[in-house]
Amino acid sequence: MPDIRAGDFLMSVFILILALLVIGLAGFVLCRARAVASVQGNVRQLHSLPGYHGWHGFIMGVLPGLAVLVLWVIAQPMVIERNLSNYFPTAQFEDAAQRTLLMADVRRVAAGLDTAVARGAMNAEESVTLSTDTGSVRDRLASVGVALGAEVTPQVLEAAQAYRAQAATGALWRTVLTLAVAGVAFLWALRLTQGEFRARNRVETVILGLLMLASTIAILTTIGIVLSMLSETIRFASMYPIADFFFGLTWSPNFQGNSELGLLPLLWGTLYISLVAMIVAVPIGLFTAIYLAEYASARVRSVVKPLIEIIAGIPTVVFGLFALVTVGPLIRDWLAVPSGLGSSGSSVMTAGLVIGILNIPFISSLADDIINAVPQSLRDGSYGMGATRSETVRQVILPAALPGIVGAVLLAASRAIGETMIVTMGAGAAARLDLNPFEAMTTITVKIVSQLTGDTEFNSPETLVAFALGMTLFVITLGLNVFALYIVRKYREQYE
């Protein structure tokens, strides 16, 4: 039950944050009152409005303490891990993979001891003095309902006990230091507060800093995505030959080892399904956009456009169920079985068709915008030459809008490639290199889900391959997006 430990930790941090907020609130009230009192209630003599003095007190009460807290929470596990190194042979600790495993063991045993104490099955003293000499620790913990995978070695037990002790002292110091820093900053703010103090400038600087911080979260997310996948992909590459991954023709993961983890069948399935989806979505989406932009009256447009956009608002899992329950059996019974091409409900056709439907509104609304952006003068010129509407669309508007439409199609293709729920429920799980669209095939996203669901121990190539797959998917979709945005942007410049 490692959850209990994490839960306790988060609760204690949460309470500490609440305490900081209380200090901040006191800072607001006291600093505001002190500022007003320093000018005998004549607020006009203050440099900043009383509220700014209050906010200054609040910020001083909360932010420094919070900064200490955050740093501490990040640093503590690293420090403890380094301190524990003398419980293990150096060689074991040098190797990164082994160290991760050892630390996971230590944490699990420590959490087990915590749980045992929390449930009253072991008193606090016993948990500290417990040793492997007096019998199996695993059995002891199992008897109070804490299941451990393997027998506990003496080193791990000692390290776990040290871990618990250090974590407890760490938690104590964390609280003391955070509150102390918050208190000092609070008193300092109180001392600074007087009539001439430029509270507004300071508050505004802090707010600007916070705004800036919020805007960097986008960059942090990207870094997080790349780092988390890259590090695990590198670990995967150290366990499995990366050339076999990229060029292997077989996908047969086997948790006992000897797996063949070739990307190509998955990539083929992904591209094939996306191709079917685009064959469905591009003509329908494009004709919808042309009709709405060039033919439909304002009234028809105001009804049809929102209706089409409803499709985009429906969760993909709904499309997945539709593929599984309705489209799959329909295609199997009316197309696949009569033509003798297959007998599977889940197939490339099923998933492709449904992803195609999902992508119609995406293509149609992007193309609609692009067609509307074509200047009216081009149309007028064409009509003036005696061209009919369809001739104008085909020979003037579409060529003018082509780069934008290509961009929209590429964006839609990247969405089809990254789509997960519809293929998980409608395409099947068999990795296959085949041309028959009525056969079940599988995609990169399906395999990411199936290799990672319910698994958090990342130490076999069979689970780590999911990160390599994720990285591949990320690179493909990112490439398509960047290319599409480049085309769209380049096109827009022409008429602005």
Place this chain on the structure above:
Amino acid sequence: MTDATAGGMSAGPDRRSASLLTADPLMRRRNAAETRFRLYGVAAIMISLSMLFIMLWTIFSDGVSAFRQTSLTMAVTLDAERLDPQGNRARDDMMKVTTIGYTNLLNDALKSYMEARGIDTGEVSDRELSAFISRDTPAQLRNQVIANPDMLGQTIEVKGFATGRIDGYFKGRVTRETAQVDTNISVAQLELADQMREAGILTVGFNWKFLTNTDASDQRPEAAGLGIAIIGSAYMMLLVAVFVLPIGVAASIYLEEFAPKNRWTDLIEVNISNLAAVPSIVYGILGLAIFINFAKFPQSSPLVGALVLTLMTLPTIIIATRAAIRAVPPSIRDAALGIGASKMQTVFHHVLPLAAPGILTGTILGLASALGETAPLLLIGMVAFVANYPSGPLEGGMLEPATALPVQVYSWASRSDPAFIERSSGAIIVLLAFLLVMNIIAIVLRRRFERRW
């Protein structure tokens, strides 16, 4: 192009003599092409709309029946000797009687109740008769009796679910034809079910428990409900709103009002537009690697789900919020700056309140898309079977395992019993109802408060 009419358009020798009012063959062809082109457009719209309606219609027709459920009502004498063999009414001793003991009691009770009501069970064997009672009923009864031992010895009326196949018979999912090939149900049982319905033992009514019950195991689809999924989704939406609104607004304000035009700002902009198009499953990988594996947050918890969904919806919300801020005319800013407000005061006192309806609309729509998201939640373990309700939001319920509405749809759809497809569609109806409400709120907000400058 000057000779276009002379060279390109005149197709036949009789062209010059024809009247403008009667179409020549070329014109007729061009007009036919025009009509065809127009029809393609109409057909495209018809296809997409009919797909939408077929999909919604099949989901609704499959799912509506999840809200009705067949119940089995009978009189049961709670035999004290069987349920409390020690006779001391002690909780620990009564706990020793397992659900199987209660199952047997209920089976016997149903048999004698049928005899008392004068219904001939005919060919239906005792084992087949006991298959009428949901496996959920004995567990419920056991909990009731253990909570209240005084019930022992009394004859009470027990109302529980009938099993999924019987329920399916009254809903038309199971028919006599399918029963002939189904090993779990026989035609004789269905005939008996008809008699029992006439006698009022089996009743079909509205099923509140579908909205409140926890998920149930494969063997008892009739008892499965959405309780935990609704709580989990509600917790996540709450947290996502709390995280995403301040961060999204702050980032948008900075980028629209304060950011200098430089490389760093460009980098942020490029990042935001690219993140908006990253497949959602990649965010699931991120959540698994960073929040669960690195930060050790509890698996399957609404907190982790909310963090992942926050990162996922943040780009779209920033894009919407920036559009709302940009829509506030510069004259407002100039006026505020002109009477001596600082830049920060201008933004927070004037621009932000005017942009608020637009920001809220965008945020609600972002939340709606987060509510329907499934793939990243599968990776952070929300697909696991959760048996207990999470506790209240202030008691750490957001750190306990839960599931979410769209994930429940998926996990029911992947089970083998067709009764779960009905549940799955029913869950979609609930999900779509929530989405509809959120979208209506967004539309009303926009209509009511949006200003055109």
